[in-house]
Amino acid sequence: MTELDPVIHAQARLRVTATLAALDDGDRMTFPRLQELLGMTAGNLSTHLRKLEDAGYVAITKAHQRRTPVTFVELTRTGR
Secondary structure (H helix, E strand, C coil): CCCCHHHHHHHHHHHHHHHHHHHCCCCCCHHHHHHHCCCCCCCHHHHHHHHHCCCCCCCEEEEEEEEEEEEEEEECCCCC
């Protein structure tokens, strides 16, 4: 058996990836919705997302809906 990747198998990051994996391939979730589902603080979630993004497991997209900034999170092919 190969070693488990500690980046993805830390409890909080595994919860993030499992939640995003429940979405259809190509779908994404807003940061506030993910935060709400996981019951994490914005700072804590941001820290874990940064580690997952650095490892290539998630993609973060910042956009605007009208004049409001919005952050989307989705699993990459590697993350799936």
